[in-house]
Every structure is written in C-alpha cells, then in structure tokens.
Amino acid sequence: MNICQSERKMAAQSLHNDFDSIVIGAGIQGSYTAYHLSKNYKTLLIDQFTLPHSRGSSHGKTRIIRKAYYKAYYTQMMTECYQLWNQLEAEANVELFRQTGLLVLGTEENSEFQTMKSTLIQNKVPTESLTSEEFSRKFPAVNLPKEVSAILDKTAGILYADRALKTVQDLFRRFGGTIRDGEKVVDVQPGSLVTVTTTTGTYRAKNLVITAGPWTNKLLNLVGLQLPLKTLRIVVCYWKEKVPGTYGISKGFPCFLRISRNSNQHHFYGLPSNEYPGLMKVCYHSGSDADPDERDIIFQQPSQDVNFLSDFLSKEFPGLDPKPAIVEYCMYTTTPDQDFILDHHPEHSNIIIGAGFSGHGFKLAPVVGKVLCELSMGKKPSYDLSPFKIHRFRLNLKSSL
Numbered sequence: 001m002n003i004c005q006s007e008r009k010m011a012a013q014s015l016h017n018d019f020d021s022i023v024i025g026a027g028i029q030g031s032y033t034a035y036h037l038s039k040n041y042k043t044l045l046i047d048q049f050t051l052p053h054s055r056g057s058s059h060g061k062t063r064i065i066r067k068a069y070y071k072a073y074y075t076q077m078m079t080e081c082y083q084l085w086n087q088l089e090a091e092a093n094v095e096l097f098r099q100t101g102l103l104v105l106g107t108e109e110n111s112e113f114q115t116m117k118s119t120l121i122q123n124k125v126p127t128e129s130l131t132s133e134e135f136s137r138k139f140p141a142v143n144l145p146k147e148v149s150a151i152l153d154k155t156a157g158i159l160y161a162d163r164a165l166k167t168v169q170d171l172f173r174r175f176g177g178t179i180r181d182g183e184k185v186v187d188v189q190p191g192s193l194v195t196v197t198t199t200t201g202t203y204r205a206k207n208l209v210i211t212a213g214p215w216t217n218k219l220l221n222l223v224g225l226q227l228p229l230k231t232l233r234i235v236v237c238y239w240k241e242k243v244p245g246t247y248g249i250s251k252g253f254p255c256f257l258r259i260s261r262n263s264n265q266h267h268f269y270g271l272p273s274n275e276y277p278g279l280m281k282v283c284y285h286s287g288s289d290a291d292p293d294e295r296d297i298i299f300q301q302p303s304q305d306v307n308f309l310s311d312f313l314s315k316e317f318p319g320l321d322p323k324p325a326i327v328e329y330c331m332y333t334t335t336p337d338q339d340f341i342l343d344h345h346p347e348h349s350n351i352i353i354g355a356g357f358s359g360h361g362f363k364l365a366p367v368v369g370k371v372l373c374e375l376s377m378g379k380k381p382s383y384d385l386s387p388f389k390i391h392r393f394r395l396n397l398k399s400s401l
C-alpha cells in the first residue's frame with residue numbers, strides 16, 4: 001500500500017469512527033436516548049456486554065407503569081411517557097403496554113400515601129377510591145388490614161420490558177444508528193471532540209451521554225467525577241398461586257403498591273400473574289449493597305428481603321405459597337433523595353449524565369431519553385430539570401483533571 005492509499009484508508013476509518021453523539025450503556029435509558037438522537041444525528045450506542053443481557057437493570061419480562069407518584073413532577077412527565085410508549089408501539093407494530101390499573105395501599109396517616117392520593121387527584125388522573133367493603137368484594141383474595149385504605153390508579157399497567165428494550169434498539173438501528181455491543185469503554189478523553197476508547201476501538205463525537213446504570217461511578221471515574229450513588233442487589237421473586245389464576249391478569253387483578261407497613265421497612269409491589277403462568281411477581285423495594293460485577297455471587301444465608309416478603313404475603317396474600325418459586329436478580333442505582341440525575345458534567349458541558357434511576361426509571365425512559373437528547377444538543381429541555389441537577393449534592397471532583 002503506498003502513502004496515498006494508507007492516508008485515504010486512515011481518513012475513511014476516522015470518518016467511520018466519528019459521530020455526532022456517543023451513548024455509553026444500552027439499558028433502557030441509553031437506548032431511548034440513542035433512539036431520539038438517531039432521528040437527527042449520527043449516533044453510536046456502546047455496551048460492554050453482548051445484547052441482550054441480564055447483568056444490569058433493564059432486563060426481565062415486566063415493569064409497572066403508573067401515574068401514581070408522590071412527587072408531582074413524575075406524574076406530569078408520565079403524560080408524555082404514555083404518548084411516547086404508544087408511539088413506539090405504533091412505529092414497531094408490537095404490544096408493549098397492558099393496562100391493569102394499580103392499587104395504592106396505605107394508611108391515611110402515612111404522608112406518602114396522602115401525597116400520592118392528592119397528586120393523583122390534583123393532576124386529574126382517573127382514579128377510584130375503594131371502601132373496605134368494596135375492596136373485599138372486588139379482591140377477596142387480599143387480606144387488607146382494616147386501617148389500610150386503597151386507591152386505584154386506573155391508567156397504570158404493565159410494560160413488557162425485554163420486548164420494549166429490543167424494540168427501542170431495533171428502531172434506533174432502523175433510523176441509521178450504530179450499536180457496538182461486547183465493547184467495554186475503558187477510557188474517555190474530554191474535549192470539544194470527546195474520544196472514547198473501548199476494548200476494541202476508538203471513537204470520537206461532539207458529545208457523549210453516559211447512561212451506565214450501576215456502573216455509572218466506575219465510568220465517571222474516567223472523567224473525574226463521583227456521584228453519591230448506591231448500587232443495590234434486588235431479589236426478584238415469583239410466588240406460586242395455591243389456586244392458579246387467583247391473582248391473574250385475565251381475572252382483572254391489578255398491579256399493586258403497598259406503602260411500607262412500618263418505618264423500618266420499604267414498599268412492597270406486585271404484578272398480576274401473567275408472564276409465568278400460576279406465578280405472581282412480588283418484590284421488595286430495596287436490597288443489599290452490591291458491586292454490579294459481583295451481583296450473582298450466591299449467598300449462603302437466605303436474604304432478609306425474601307423473609308420480609310414471605311411474612312408480608314402470608315399475612316396479606318394468603319392465596320400465595322409464601323416460599324418463592326423463582327428468584328432472579330436485578331440492580332437498583334439509588335440517589336439519596338430517590339430523584340434521577342439528568343445533567344451536564346460540571347466541568348465538561350458536552351458530557352451528559354443520566355443516572356440514579358432509583359428503582360423507578362423504566363416507565364419514564366421515553367422522557368428521560370428525550371431530555372438527555374436535548375441536553376446533549378444544547379437545546380432547552382422540555383421539562384424543569386432542577387430536581388435532577390448534580391449540584392444538589394456535594395460534589396467529589398478530582399483535581400487531577
């Protein structure tokens with residue numbers, strides 16, 4: 001090869017590896033961001049694992065979608081999320097959402113239950129309050145303690161998570177986006193063009209979005225930033241119905257959110273039996289600290305979270321065998337206030353961070369992706385992002401950068 005040919009080859013290679021935007025992390029947040037970007041910009045989406053994989057936070061068959069939130073800004077974002085999920089279903093001609101409703105169960109003295117109720121009402125979300133007689137008539141297989149009230153968010157339901165993730169990635173490719181999976185990002189060099197090096201290649205872009213789920217701080221270490229994120233190992237349990245179908249989707253059983261029964265406990269939530277026939281998914285909204293790379297180490301002791309769940313189910317869902325039939329694992333990445341982080345890197349404005357989805361981010365991914373796309377393109381975000389800013393925390397910036 002003469003000098004001219006080799007220069008032409010290098011120029012072609014560099015054009016091939018130059019993008020408007022690079023997104024690191026092909027979970028639901030990164031994939032949705034890349035989907036929005038790819039409609040107008042040359043976009044690369046990178047993941048360390050071959051897709052699909054079950055090592056992060058976006059795998060599994062189902063997630064709950066709801067408007068019931070005690071922080072009104074999430075309820076307000078959900079209006080557009082529902083529209084964008086519908087749009088995605090139409091673009092790909094697949095079913096991603098099934099409406100079931102969601103029962104919010106809690107005591108009237110509980111401030112979270114009260115605020116959730118008033119947020120639903122103030123935002124004119126279709127709801128139904130059930131008296132204890134109405135509740136027992138409609139849901140005879142639930143033993144609701146007499147001090148517990150019930151309100152139904154009628155808009156809520158199930159998102160088919162694995163299918164949704166694949167759909168977003170398929171459409172991203174259809175719009176001209178490039179996916180490089182099985183490539184771990186090992187270096188990021190900030191600059192007006194950000195250079196990203198993976199285990200197999202080097203890429204450059206005008207801006208970079210980091211949506212690395214529980215690996216976020218490992219990646220941010222490369223760009224001199226650490227955020228107050230905790231990574232938790234969550235047990236995902238399925239429980240056998242003593243009589244198949246008792247809590248079945250086909251019998252109209254809804255999703256539920258049981259606000260914590262006492263101050264030492266977190267919430268319980270569940271979905272009607274559907275994905276595995278005769279099994280109902282009920283989980284505890286917390287877990288134990290874990291490094292995402294060590295999530296699947298088998299522990300000798302039964303998890304305390306499974307014990308909490310067994311105890312709760314034997315009291316309030318007597319139609320379930322209180323011993324889990326299936327246990328799977330997933331990761332939460334939580335912030336101290338449970339609010340997301342959607343912001344620019346404090347020192348490198350063309351590096352955007354989407355993190356800390358605190359176990360409730362899947363349903364909001366269409367709007368999260370939209371605002372991360374807007375931030376990376378220097379546009380005014382469609383929503384007030386003040387609850388999601390990095391400066392609400394005391395920053396740990398490395399002076400070496």
Ligand SMILES: Cc1cc2nc3c(=O)[nH]c(=O)nc-3n(C[C@H](O)[C@H](O)[C@H](O)COP(=O)(O)OP(=O)(O)OC[C@H]3O[C@@H](n4cnc5c(N)ncnc54)[C@H](O)[C@@H]3O)c2cc1C
Nearest residue numbers: 025027028029048056057058064185213330357361362363
């Ligand atoms: C058990 C459970 C139940 C949940 N239930 C609900 C629910 O009912 N409703 C709801 O709305 N939300 C729910 N969530 C939360 C929701 O699933 C998460 O908020 C969401 O999936 C987070 O997505 P993510 O893209 O931020 O992270 P992830 O899915 O973890 O994606 C991050 C990606 O980054 C990649 N990555 C990391 N480091 C690198 C690197 N160095 N190089 C390349 N790639 C890298 C990873 O491989 C990974 O694919 C639940 C979560 C769990 C665990």
